[in-house]
Amino acid sequence: MNGGQDLGGVHGFGPVLREGDEPVFHSPWERRAFALTLALGMLGRWNIDMSRDYRENRDPVDYLSSTYYELWLKGLERLAADRGLISEQELRSGRGLSSRDPAIKPPDAARVRELLVSSRGAKVNEPVAARFAPDQRVRVKNRHPATHTRMPRYCRGKTGAIAIDHGVYVFPDTHALGLGPKPQHCYSVRFTALELWGEPRRDAVYVDLWDDYLEKE
């Protein structure tokens, strides 16, 4: 979606402000929002692409005026309700009105530790053919899906070259919608600053893009 999350090239946000000796969390509630998000995610009722979709799929004004873990919390509340872990009424009242699905087994501390380390990620062990080869010139499709996508606006319609073929990965656009992993090759595609921004600088941006986002030049 062309939402508040797609920030590459947007103007007006001001300087990058670094904080000295920055703590990992700035308030106790951030710790809780972070941990709840990971713990509920481990129940397997949704995937990481759905989590990202739920954080970004909102009025851009809301996205841009929320703090980081506030977006995590808002996304988590909606996911938990939409995916049936809690009811709307429970979310509103803060009180449990029914017992949980007995098939759900929340991980304990030892299991959490295992799950963090054994996480397999998004690579898919399937022999899907690559549509493009290293060094090949490709153009990013000029498409504007209203649903979750990982194709930033600043590279749409632009031409680059395949720099690295990373292998076969889950495709976020379908995965976020519950339409399956649609495994396909994901590449780092190199774009020059001249192509992206019209500036003849000796710079390049590498964007990770899937086969479905790309076409032959």
Add this chain to the structure above:
Amino acid sequence: MTHDHRHDHDHDEEMSLRVAALERLLIEKELVDPAALDELIDTYEHRVGPRNGAQVVAKAWTDPEYMAWLLRDATAAIASLGYAGRQGEHMVALENTPAVHNMVVCTLCSCYPWPVLGLPPVWYKSAPYRSRSVADPRGVLKELGVELSGDVEVRVWDSTAELRYLVIPRRPPGTERWSEEQLAKIVTRDAMIGVARLQLERAK
């Protein structure tokens, strides 16, 4: 994405109540185990952080075979030091050289290599960094204290997929006789994101 660097008391209080309400509900329904929450917080607040990445870099600087492995298969080379798992499942190492300076961003959210760097700092997740690093990397670097001459190529890596990038900064001159352990102490988080250069004064 605003206010992250400020601390608005009312906002904090509202968020505290809202998170606490959700947490109470989830515990009441036995959907989360409170000890599991503590484990998650302790892991990312105290156990996983940029010291891990610094070990990787120091080893790469002192062991050419390891450096070659890291550049060829970063996931396996990093896992051999015990750093693996969530948000680091598919790693790529990027070597800075006199001719090429790499820096990493996630313009769409906040993708970051957790097993080697921990959780990302606020500036990395902020709208200014996410918006400007791809369009004006030299301006951002200059603001953060890194000035590069025009003949150095800047490569910005936008982490839009599940690949996670670790920058191998240049080893500072004068450290030729240093041990791996000494070297690990001078490698900073920001250098491994590609927005800082390493200076020797830090280590002495």
